[in-house]
Amino acid sequence: xxxxxxxxxxxxxxxxxxxxxxxxxxxxxxxxxxxxxxxxxxxxxxxxxxxxxxxxxxxxxxxxxxxxxxxxxxxxxxxxxxxxxxxxxxxxxxx
Amino acid sequence: xxxxxxxxxxxxxxxxxxxxxxxxxxxxxxxxxxxxxxxxxxxxxxxxxxxxxxxxxxxxxxxxxxxxxxxxxxxxxxxxxxxxxxxxxxxxxxxxxxxxxxxxxxxxxxxxxxxxxxxxxxxxxxxxxxxxxxxxxxxxxxxxxxxxxxxxxxxxxxxxxxxxxxxxxxxxxxxxxxxxxxxxxxxxxxxxxxxxxxxxxxxxxxxxxxxxxxxxxxxxxxxxxxxxxxxxxxxxxxxxxxxxxxxxxxxxxxxxxxxxxxxxxxxxxxxxxxxxxxxx
Numbered sequence: 004x005x006x007x008x009x010x011x012x013x014x015x016x017x018x019x020x021x022x023x024x025x026x027x028x029x030x031x032x033x034x035x036x037x038x039x040x041x042x043x044x045x046x047x048x049x050x051x052x053x054x055x056x057x058x059x060x061x062x063x064x065x066x067x068x069x070x071x072x073x074x075x076x077x078x079x080x081x082x083x084x085x086x087x088x089x090x091x092x093x094x095x096x097x098x
Numbered sequence: 099x100x101x102x103x104x105x106x107x108x109x110x111x112x113x114x115x116x117x118x119x120x121x122x123x124x125x126x127x128x129x130x131x132x133x134x135x136x137x138x139x140x141x142x143x144x145x146x147x148x149x150x151x152x153x154x155x156x157x158x159x160x161x162x163x164x165x166x167x168x169x170x171x172x173x174x175x176x177x178x179x180x181x182x183x184x185x186x187x188x189x190x191x192x193x194x195x196x197x198x199x200x201x202x203x204x205x206x207x208x209x210x211x212x213x214x215x216x217x218x219x220x221x222x223x224x225x226x227x228x229x230x231x232x233x234x235x236x237x238x239x240x241x242x243x244x245x246x247x248x249x250x251x252x253x254x255x256x257x258x259x260x261x262x263x264x265x266x267x268x269x270x271x272x273x274x275x276x277x278x279x280x281x282x283x284x285x286x287x288x289x290x291x292x293x294x295x296x297x298x299x300x301x302x303x304x305x306x307x308x309x310x311x312x313x314x315x316x317x318x319x320x321x322x323x324x325x326x327x328x329x330x331x332x333x334x335x336x337x338x339x340x341x342x343x344x345x346x347x348x349x350x351x352x353x354x355x356x357x358x359x360x361x362x363x364x365x366x367x368x369x370x371x372x373x374x375x376x377x378x
Contacts, residue, residue: 041149
């Protein structure tokens with residue numbers, strides 16, 4: 004009982020430049036509060052971030068790599084889905 | 099109102115008083131941060147889990163960084179005022195931060211006794227950090243108002259780090275105190291080991307009294323109430339009893355140390371003493 008492993012958490016950091024939180028790695032912690040502090044200590048030592056998200060790894064559901072061909076290949080030959088024919092106005096940022 | 103006993107000060111020429119007090123006061127801050135930083139660094143590679151190994155190492159680096167700022171300023175004050183400051187191997191050049199850290203002996207170190215105590219187990223290290231950070235936070239809060247702009251600036255920069263140290267150590271005290279039967283027992287043991295050193299935090303030395311009177315330093319007696327409040331609240335949440343025994347151990351601020359400091363310095367200072375003035 005005492006040797007029980009702490010749950011695993013996935014860590015997402017938003018950098019100074021970016022708007023999105025990017026996955027940076029994982030760590031062990033007993034609860035969300037400790038996970039955020041651990042993330043601060045492990046992943047923001049070199050001024051990488053201004054915001055941290057953590058989520059328990061078990062809450063993340065992933066697609067199966069074996070399904071890759073049926074999931075992603077069909078998009079391969081559908082160039083018309085790319086909005087490449089638009090001129091972007093200058094005021095539009097973060098695209 | 100601060101009373102300065104004449105007997106403690108009669109050996110110091112009046113015109114030199116401010117500079118002497120400032121040097122001793124700054125060394126006290128520097129030494130305390132350096133020694134606790136060194137103690138915490140002993141955990142590097144030995145932490146209970148990787149994440150906490152990194153956390154305690156970060157705190158060690160913060161404290162050693164604070165010590166550097168204070169040593170650099172002390173060296174500047176010594177050099178600018180041409181104070182006769184006797185250090186081995188230093189001749190014909192200005193004194194540096196490294197000289198102050200590596201070439202002073204046990205009796206010249208002015209750190210608190212609390213910070214030189216051995217790490218013990220994780221619970222002891224945590225409790226020592228909590229006692230200290232709760233104190234250092236209050237100290238820096240006041241030191242930001244120092245009439246000495248350099249000390250005020252160092253305090254303002256450092257208090258951000260200390261805020262996190264206090265948050266981190268408080269949560270660990272609660273986690274361990276209100277944890278398993280074993281962790282609770284270990285925290286009781288840690289209280290037993292370290293409580294006796296907490297009185298010194300609020301017992302001013304002569305140079306602290308002078309520094310406080312000059313409004314350069316903090317009157318540490320005024321910090322005790324808020325410190326007790328914080329400690330009481332955290333211990334209560336941790337389901338740990340507030341010790342009622344007197345905390346009488348003191349002397350570190352004036353160079354009367356426990357036997358442990360000599361071993362720390364022997365390890366820390368070895369290189370500079372074996373190979374004086376070496377660089378890397």
